Amino acid sequence: MTQDNPPPQERLCRACQRRYAYPVRKSLATRFHCEACMALSPNVRKTFETFNKRIKALSAAVDKLEKELTTRRKTGGAVT
Ligand SMILES: [Zn+2]
Numbered sequence: 001m002t003q004d005n006p007p008p009q010e011r012l013c014r015a016c017q018r019r020y021a022y023p024v025r026k027s028l029a030t031r032f033h034c035e036a037c038m039a040l041s042p043n044v045r046k047t048f049e050t051f052n053k054r055i056k057a058l059s060a061a062v063d064k065l066e067k068e069l070t071t072r073r074k075t076g077g078a079v080t
Pocket of ligand 1: 013014015016017018033034035036037038
């Protein structure tokens, strides 16, 4: 074997957050998008990415609030 094939790495799709292997021969997947998302039109993919950024930001905000709530409960503060 003279050909140097790097072993596929696990990547996270920017559009759907799915884990996929890259590079895989004959797969449409790119460094940033899984095969399924590469089959979508670029506009749709972009919309997914935008949503994902928003979801990430919202998840972080929820996590922060949950932590605050837990802390308040522990310290006996009133939570309605
Ligand atoms: Zn994807």
